[in-house]
Amino acid sequence: SLKNPNEPEFLQAVLEVAETVIPFIEQNKKYQNQMLLERMVEADRIVMFRVAWIDDKGQTQVNRGYRIQMNSAIGPYKGGLRFHPTVNLSVLKFLAFEQTFKNSLTTLPMGGGKGGSDFDPKGKSDIEVMRFCQAFMTELSKHIGADTDVPAGDIGVGAREVGYMFGQYKKIRNEFTGVLTGKGISFGGSLIRPEATGYGTVYFAQSMLATKGDSLRDKIVVVSGSGNVAQYAVEKATQLGAKVVTLSDSNGYIYDADGIDAEKLAHVMYLKNELRSRISDYVEKYPDAKYIAGEKPWSVKCDIALPCATQNELDAKDAKTLVNNGCFCVAEGANMPSTYEAVVVFHDAKILFAPGKASNAGGVATSGLEMSQNSLRLSWTSEEVDEKLKQIMLNIHAACVQYGADGNGYVDYVKGANIAGFVKVADAMLAQGVV
């Protein structure tokens, strides 16, 4: 913490990994005295830059851009770009650090990275978003490349922003390469990429439930967020027979006791993706549902919780409420949505708990599949990509069980994911020497 003052999120992510990986290193001679974890917490490099752009009033605006190139032991840096006013060095370093382990878990050759800006797309016109994306990419293009560093979307960065950034990269570099993932289908995007994080999270929950001989059928599910990950988590959970009763955004949540079925979800997608409005508008069309302003959905009674909004959105008090209400399975769609103390509550209660770096890895895995398709210059069908995604999620689940099972039928998925992720990166670093 002396080296990284004022970086609470980064320290939180490192603590969680260190707690499980250090005991493993102590039991395995090959990983000792190599400063492996010490090297992994230090980014290969961090680029910070000014993004100046002109708004619709002709006024110059200044934001800060970042790219954290964390670790390239097993492949080119890979990780999303986040545009949100809360973006700072601590948040992006925690995300880049977690990404290194997550990408390792996917079994695909991708290193860890993350980036973004404190730019707030909310309330900006389409043209303002385009001007910002172009200004951001003008600098970022100097540091990335299809074989070096391949960013993707994250909070505030969806198909629209990726498209604008891809256009600017192509203009500056005069090359059509797979430098970004999450692209539109007409210019190299992969089918199932938009769905992949949400679907993958539900596939992971399915695998956890299967260890207890259970499934999603007839389960009550609480989802937070209403963006990309949340929307497709609702879709897949519903397809598998569950009833999803909540969605949220940073202003509050909606509770629909009848369940958010396919038709209602289509309306949510229209509200959020087309109109770019708030989840509170849901109750205008579905007045039987309730909108609860200023609150998170964790007090709603459920069997399964899927936090899909943002980091530290679920604290120890929320975790206790969930457990006391009978929730027995939590799979993180977002990155680090549960606080350190909340995870302790889930572990003490011995419920099924999957950390984001395992359960939300389907997004980056499918980005990896998009990179493969771009290199091969061909496109796989939805069925092919979905099948590969399912298999990858099964493999990640198996890796977590391999390193996280305690022998008495309980699986610590945090421990399992951290150690499985560590081993592959550490082996590559050892083989490549001290560089």
Ligand code: NDP
């Ligand atoms: P979106 O921008 O599509 O949606 C984000 C959602 O979370 C919105 O509903 C937003 O509400 C809410 N949210 C964002 N910040 C806050 C905040 N500070 N407090 C409360 N709510 C907030 O992003 P994604 O769905 O892509 O990402 C959601 C999470 O999933 C993130 O943690 C991301 O890192 C993670 N993730 C995403 C992947 C992807 O493929 N997209 C891959 C792996 C992980 P509002 O509109 O009010 O801001």
